[in-house]
Amino acid sequence: MRQASPKAPSDDKRWRMIDARIRRLGSSPDALIEVLHTAQEAFGYLDPETLAYVGAALGVPPSRTYGVATFYSHFTLKPQGKHTCVVCTGTACYIGGARGIIKRISQDLNIGPGETTEDKRISLLTARCIGACSLAPAVVFDDDVQGKLSPDDVMTHLEQL
Amino acid sequence: MTETSPPAGRSPRVTANVCQAAGCVSLRSVELSKDLGDRLQKAGVTDAAVKRVGCLGLCAEGPLVRVPETGQLFSEVGVGSEAEAALVEHLATADPTREPRPKPSSFFASQVPIVLENSGLVDPEDIDDYIARSGYEALTTALTEMTPAQVIDQIVVSGLRGRGGAGFPVGIKWQTVAKSTTTDHKYVICNADEGDPGAFMDRSVLESDPHRVLEGMAIAAYAVGADSGYVYCRAEYPLAIKRLKTAIRQARRKGMLGQNIGDSQFNFHVEVRLGAGAFVCGEETALIASIEGQRGTPRPRPPYPAVSGLRGRPTLINNVESLANIAPIIRNGGEWYAKTGVGRSKGTKVFALAGRVVRTGLIEVPMGMTLREVIFDIGGGILDNRPFKAVQTGGPSGGCLPAEMLDTTLDYESLSEKGSIMGSGGMIVLDDTSCMVDVARYFMDFSRDESCGKCIPCRSGTTQLRMLLDKIVEGNADMLDLSRLEELASMVKATSLCGLGQNAPNPVLSTLRYFRSEYLAHIKERTCPAGVCAIASGEAKTS
Numbered sequence: 001m002r003q004a005s006p007k008a009p010s011d012d013k014r015w016r017m018i019d020a021r022i023r024r025l026g027s028s029p030d031a032l033i034e035v036l037h038t039a040q041e042a043f044g045y046l047d048p049e050t051l052a053y054v055g056a057a058l059g060v061p062p063s064r065t066y067g068v069a070t071f072y073s074h075f076t077l078k079p080q081g082k083h084t085c086v087v088c089t090g091t092a093c094y095i096g097g098a099r100g101i102i103k104r105i106s107q108d109l110n111i112g113p114g115e116t117t118e119d120k121r122i123s124l125l126t127a128r129c130i131g132a133c134s135l136a137p138a139v140v141f142d143d144d145v146q147g148k149l150s151p152d153d154v155m156t157h158l159e160q161l
Numbered sequence: 162m163t164e165t166s167p168p169a170g171r172s173p174r175v176t177a178n179v180c181q182a183a184g185c186v187s188l189r190s191v192e193l194s195k196d197l198g199d200r201l202q203k204a205g206v207t208d209a210a211v212k213r214v215g216c217l218g219l220c221a222e223g224p225l226v227r228v229p230e231t232g233q234l235f236s237e238v239g240v241g242s243e244a245e246a247a248l249v250e251h252l253a254t255a256d257p258t259r260e261p262r263p264k265p266s267s268f269f270a271s272q273v274p275i276v277l278e279n280s281g282l283v284d285p286e287d288i289d290d291y292i293a294r295s296g297y298e299a300l301t302t303a304l305t306e307m308t309p310a311q312v313i314d315q316i317v318v319s320g321l322r323g324r325g326g327a328g329f330p331v332g333i334k335w336q337t338v339a340k341s342t343t344t345d346h347k348y349v350i351c352n353a354d355e356g357d358p359g360a361f362m363d364r365s366v367l368e369s370d371p372h373r374v375l376e377g378m379a380i381a382a383y384a385v386g387a388d389s390g391y392v393y394c395r396a397e398y399p400l401a402i403k404r405l406k407t408a409i410r411q412a413r414r415k416g417m418l419g420q421n422i423g424d425s426q427f428n429f430h431v432e433v434r435l436g437a438g439a440f441v442c443g444e445e446t447a448l449i450a451s452i453e454g455q456r457g458t459p460r461p462r463p464p465y466p467a468v469s470g471l472r473g474r475p476t477l478i479n480n481v482e483s484l485a486n487i488a489p490i491i492r493n494g495g496e497w498y499a500k501t502g503v504g505r506s507k508g509t510k511v512f513a514l515a516g517r518v519v520r521t522g523l524i525e526v527p528m529g530m531t532l533r534e535v536i537f538d539i540g541g542g543i544l545d546n547r548p549f550k551a552v553q554t555g556g557p558s559g560g561c562l563p564a565e566m567l568d569t570t571l572d573y574e575s576l577s578e579k580g581s582i583m584g585s586g587g588m589i590v591l592d593d594t595s596c597m598v599d600v601a602r603y604f605m606d607f608s609r610d611e612s613c614g615k616c617i618p619c620r621s622g623t624t625q626l627r628m629l630l631d632k633i634v635e636g637n638a639d640m641l642d643l644s645r646l647e648e649l650a651s652m653v654k655a656t657s658l659c660g661l662g663q664n665a666p667n668p669v670l671s672t673l674r675y676f677r678s679e680y681l682a683h684i685k686e687r688t689c690p691a692g693v694c695a696i697a698s699g700e701a702k703t704s
Contacts, residue, residue: 032454037396037435064455071456071613072437074396091359091553091589092515094603128440128607130397131361133515133589134184134220134522143399145187 006056009049014042022057029060032068036075045076081116081123083161085154086140090129096136097150102126104151105158122158173210175255177248178281180225182216182368183361183400189240190224196240197226200249209252215369217281219268220522227281230257234266267538268520273501275509276485277525280369285404288411291372297417299491300376303383304425307491312384313339316487318495320507325352325443325480326558326584327660328506328573334477337467338385341475348476349382349390349429351484352448353405356395356440357556358607360587362511363481365523367394367401370485371408375431377484379418380491382429385477390429393448395436405433440557440611444659445470445478447613458615459659480585482511503529506572506583516553516589517544526571533567536590547592551676555584557604557611558664560671561597580671582664596693597676598683601669602630608665619662622653626669633680636687636696643684647673 005027008015021038025031035058039050046069055065069075085105089098102113105124109117116123132138135147141157149157179185179194197211217225222236226248233251238244264270274280284290291297303312317332338347351374355363367374378390394402409431412418420428434452441447442457449471451457470476486508490498499507506528512535515521519541526535532552536542543549551561560581562569569575573583591600609623629646632638650666650673657663673680682690689696 028454030452030454033437033451034434034454037437058454060454067456068454072439074436074438089358091556091587091603092521094358095516095589095591095595095600127397128356128438128611129358129360131355131364131513132184132187133359133361133513134223135187136515138187145183147184147187 006053009053015053017042018054019057022054027058029058032058032060032065033072036069040075045079047077078116081120083121083142083158084123084125084140085158086125086127086130087113088130088132088136088138088140089126090131090133090136092133092136093129093138098137101137101139101149101151101154105154108155109158122161171208174208175228175230175252175257176210176212177252178212178214178217178227178229180215180217180223180281181213181285182365183398184216184220185223185225186400188224193224193226193238193240193245197245197249200245201252204249204253206253213284213286214282215280215285216277216365216523218272218277218522218524219520221520228252228255229282231255231260232262268522268524268541271530271534271538272525273509273527274525275489275498275501276366276373276482276511277369277523278489279373280365280523283370285369285371286407288372288408288415288417291370292415295492296372296488297376297415299488300379300383300417301423303380303491304423304427309339309384309386312380312491315490315495316384319486319490319498320495320502320505321483321486321490321498322506322573323480324482324486324510324585326555326582328583331479331483334467334479335381335384337465338387338475338477341468343475346389346472346474347385347387348471348474349378349385349387350448350452350471350476350478351378351390351392352443352445352478352480353392353394353398353401354436354443354448355398355481355585356443356611357558357585357587359513359515359553359589360556360585361513362523362586364398364401365513366481366485366511367398367405371401371405372412373485373488374405374481375408375412375418377479377487378431379422379429380487381477381479381484383427385475387477388428388430390431391434391452391471392431393434393436393442393452396438402433402435409433439613440607441613441659441661444661447659448478449476456613458613459661461658482586501527503527503570503572504574506574510571510583510586512586512588514540514588514590517547517592517594518542518590519544528572529570531568531570532562535571535588536567540590543590543592547594549590550593550595551591551597551600553589553591553600553668554587555582555664555667556587557607558582558660558667559584559587560667561591561600561675562671563675566675580667580674582667594691594693596634596689596691597672597679598630598634598689599691599693601672602627602634604668605630605665608661612661612665616658616662618653618656619658619665622649622657622662623665625649626653626666630669633683634689634694634696636683636694638684640684643680
């Protein structure tokens with residue numbers, strides 16, 4: 001038997017979006033990944049409070065909520081920078097020079113993949129393949145896919161974000 | 162979604178079909194279609210239309226615009242470019258009744274579009290446009306004129322095999338699910354978790370012709386007796402997800418999904434479920450776990466999902482491309498489909514051609530075409546006239562074939578005989594700037610990272626294999642390491658639980674088979690022949 005649905009942690013309107021999604025999917029444990037997607041879209045990342053709330057609302061134990069959130073690479077438990085820069089490391093991008101792009105960003109901004117600059121401006125991420133192989137090497141700046149880039153082009157784009 | 166159209170009741174003299182698949186969209190084709198509309202209006206052209214369509218195939222030369230009435234293809238049509246001015250001029254003056262149709266370029270000439278027949282012609286966000294091109298006709302025929310068993314018969318006769326990579330006969334899978342008894346639901350799942358790096362076939366199909374996939378799912382559901390289904394799509398494809406959701410909404414409104422489809426007794430409900438960045442979820446039991454909201458780890462089979470799948474119910478899982486083949490098979494008959502192809506590989510296969518080849522893009526060719534024809538005739542050969550070195554098919558589960566194997570035909574049996582696999586359709590061409598050991602290491606790193614960790618051969622094996630490959634590319638390995646590599650690769654292949662681990666050694670084994678000299682150069686001479694790996698060249702290191 002599941003307990004009554006928990007109360008949202010705060011008055012933040014974003015919780016209502018998450019509640020709506022939970023209700024729409026019938027508050028069932030099956031909905032965990034879908035609801036985590038909604039929560040990450042709303043808050044940008046999944047903090048312990050969010051995980052606890054979503055788990056309680058769906059009747060999923062914390063171990064499983066945390067297990068799922070950490071198993072899937074799309075979910076992040078750390079806040080991201082103001083902008084994200086996702087370097088595609090798919091095969092076509094890899095042989096087309098993705099490695100050089102990552103190296104250059106790491107050197108110039110002093111961050112590795114998965115890290116955010118000290119001023120919280122840029123997060124560097126890598127993707128397994130974004131399916132834009134004809135544009136190799138490709139980089140996604142926020143939601144904007146750019147292709148056929150040299151390390152210099154990438155740095156210019158990053159400065160202009 | 163037509164930007165400009167001639168007055169009601171008159172069909173346009175010419176149409177500009179502007180590609181709106183992800184590749185061209187990132188080259189600003191959405192802005193282009195708006196701009197074209199504005200320019201035509203300004204020029205007072207009232208009998209030309211601008212239409213947003215799916216993938217036109219030749220992704221390397223985007224943004225692409227095709228004028229179907231005259232057969233002209235305009236490439237690299239940037240907003241404000243000379244190509245755009247030429248296109249506007251063509252739209253203003255071309256007379257399709259007079260203009261001689263250009264011969265299709267070598268990129269298109271030998272392609273056979275079945276899966277992609279609507280791609281680049283229909284508006285992916287308009288169900289009426291799909292219906293105008295015989296859309297949902299196959300579903301209606303199946304529901305009104307055929308029994309479920311007759312539908313399955315046609316699929317069996319067609320010889321269609323799973324396009325996700327393994328190549329299991331689709332008809333037999335359908336038969337098994339149809340035979341499975343259950344007290345309540347059966348499910349149909351469309352596997353759109355296209356995870357192989359360097360593959361974008363399913364993304365393009367979903368972005369270009371989403372209704373085609375939904376129609377295939379509905380026919381499958383009718384045939385096996387299912388009443389609900391899911392499309393499991395990777396979250397990295399926002400545009401495909403958006404179009405799929407739009408298509409589901411439209412199909413429901415038209416009565417092609419939902420209750421009493423086409424006024425029959427058949428009900429079928431479809432929902433989209435998002436992946437979350439786990440390659441292993443392409444494996445069917447892991448995919449089911451993921452839809453159930455759990456970590457995507459596979460389980461031993463049997464029982465197969467056809468008997469006990471989602472929520473313990475009989476479940477049919479087919480890949481996007483497999484399902485996109487269903488409507489034409491039902492429309493034209495299984496025998497028609499089986500006429501294309503070779504041996505036990507019938508029909509066509511969609512490939513994502515990429516890497517160091519002149520014309521990259523999305524292609525569909527009959528089974529039995531040779532690698533040489535695909536890479537040199539359709540792909541136009543190697544960039545910068547460099548020498549061809551290898552072609553990689555099947556992603557991290559596949560292999561690399563050398564120049565001597567270029568006359569291998571593209572069919573399931575020939576490719577696996579040569580040590581590669583058909584895979585889902587990624588085809589990456591490599592030239593002499595790539596080091597094959599480095600490529601093998603790249604794929605092993607991928608498999609190691611994506612291993613779910615459930616079974617030890619895969620979890621530890623891929624890690625150890627990656628470490629051995631690291632040693633080789635760094636110039637620190639000896640011959641004993643090479644024999645360890647071979648032994649371990651065979652062990653991981655033989656003992657892993659699911660396809661991820663069983664196929665993870667393939668890139669290593671195929672490069673060892675065809676490019677052994679490169680491994681030996683790294684080990685014995687401590688040099689990387691392609692100059693990719695960072696070894697202080699020539700200097701033997703003592704470890």
